[in-house]
Amino acid sequence: MGALPKRKVSRLRRDRRRAHYLRLDKPSLLHCAKCGKPHLSHHVCPHCGTYKGRQVIEIKEKKKNE
Numbered sequence: 001m002g003a004l005p006k007r008k009v010s011r012l013r014r015d016r017r018r019a020h021y022l023r024l025d026k027p028s029l030l031h032c033a034k035c036g037k038p039h040l041s042h043h044v045c046p047h048c049g050t051y052k053g054r055q056v057i058e059i060k061e062k063k064k065n066e
Helices: 011-022
Strands: 029-031 038-040
Touching: none
Parallel strands: none
Antiparallel strands: 029 038
């Protein structure tokens, strides 16, 4: 005999159990000191390429085909 549940788990019991790991938080955003646009904390700003006030990567400007 395999390990089978004795009876059906109710929706309330199932959802209460799942409530802890299904509750996702929005990522915290910071505003860049150089350009002022939002970016993830502890990450390089994707708009200007700075991290902690230093230029880390060079961002190439996108060409607009009009």
